[in-house]
Amino acid sequence: MSLHPQARAYLELYPSDLGADLASLGPAEIERMRAIDGLAERRGPLTRLPFVRDALADEVPIRVYRADPGDHTLPVIVYFHGGGWVFGSVRRNDAVGRDLAIRTGAVVVSVDYRLAPEHAFPAAADDAWTVVRDIFARPAFYQSNGHVAVIGDSAGGNLAAVAAWQARDAGLTLAHQALLYPIVDVAMDTPSYREHAKGFGLDAEEMAWFVQQYAAGADPLDPRLSPLRLGSCAGLPPATVVSAEYDVLRDEAEAYAARMAGEGVAVEMRRWPGMVHGFFGLPGLFDQADEVRAYVADRLRRALEP
8 A cells, every 4th residue: 555644644753763974874863863762752642551660680670561460470571672783772662661561461571681782782782692592591570470472573583583592592492473574684685775775764775774774794694683594493482573565664564474384383374554654653643553463462361361
């Protein structure tokens, strides 16, 4: 379909993710941009929950959410925020963590992984895996019933996908992986990169800048960076993959879903028509944010049933 009217209005207000000359983004400017969230009021309400706690998972900062006031065990969902491995935080994505806890009924663990360029690849991937491993190692701390899923959007989708195959290789069973317009290949050579290179919220040039900040000099075929290059997808946890029609990342997300399905993984893939990158996190701008959250929460809830 054509670009959705809400997406068009969003792009008029916020024409790009970075909104600045890339060459000017030195450490001081990056830090300034991290401190200012011009979209804070669009990220959804900070719904009051009976349990919200900041903690550490083997030295990685996390925030734990629980909508159920009891103390019995529940499934656990690990959430990795987006932001190109450079921006984003638990605090900035507080509304998402609360919303996921309410919609799924699970304990939600939001991960404050280290950011680039101060912490280069594979720091973020290492932190993601550390948290997933800790949840399996200390179920009582998380009030976990042993059923664990991962979810992430954009760069967070990359970390969720990487943690999923690392869990498989370590013999840990994840119930599900939900990947929302994930970065799964840094080749940046797909038709969607050419079709939507500029003017759709996440420009191809900006995506190249994010990769440079996080993984300059890294092997682009390393599956910790490009899960699409994983040797085998067999045995990965069941997956929900969401793409946005007008997104440079569309084709790689869909290719990863197709590859997993072709190797025997139970996958449901949905392309959100008319949408641009980032819509999941902005219910104050996109009606489709509520739609995709309801859809993904339902998929997670069903996967986490005992």
